[in-house]
Amino acid sequence: xxxxxxxxxxxxxxxxxxxxQLAEDAWNTRDPRRVALAYTEDSEWRNRDVFVNGRDExxxxxxxxxxxxxxxxxxxxxxxxxxxxxxxxxxxxxxxAEGDWFRAYGNENWEFDENGLMRRxxxxxxxxAISADERRIAV
Numbered sequence: 001x002x003x004x005x006x007x008x009x010x011x012x013x014x015x016x017x018x019x020x021q022l023a024e025d026a027w028n029t030r031d032p033r034r035v036a037l038a039y040t041e042d043s044e045w046r047n048r049d050v051f052v053n054g055r056d057e058x059x060x061x062x063x064x065x066x067x068x069x070x071x072x073x074x075x076x077x078x079x080x081x082x083x084x085x086x087x088x089x090x091x092x093x094x095x096x097a098e099g100d101w102f103r104a105y106g107n108e109n110w111e112f113d114e115n116g117l118m119r120r121x122x123x124x125x126x127x128x129a130i131s132a133d134e135r136r137i138a139v
Contacts, residue, residue, distance in 0.1 A: 069094035
């Protein structure tokens with residue numbers, strides 16, 4: 001039986017917003033295995049300069065990410081949608097083991113299969129060093 005991850009395409013404004021909120025909620029758990037379940041078995045990613053293919057690589061990538069990016073907290077915003085694609089802008093904040101804080105800004109382009117699983121994710125991200133008192137996203 002095929003995995004279904006609601007909502008499924010074609011997206012409406014309401015279902016696109018819901019898909020973005022579900023992604024934000026999942027990523028904020030910082031649980032790589034849970035996050036990976038939203039992607040196809042052969043999902044293709046570009047995250048900055050890293051290329052990731054499939055759920056096993058997604059889990060490995062996110063495990064490393066959240067070992068380095070402590071107190072990670074993310075906000076996503078729907079930018080555009082059509083058919084089986086969604087574009088989002090996002091920002092997240094994290095600190096390093098040394099106590100330095102960063103805010104990352106970026107854009108993602110998502111493509112979904114007919115069952116609502118993400119088959120492609122392309123992310124462009126920039127980091128900005130911030131002080132602890134400049135944080136905007138509560139942990």
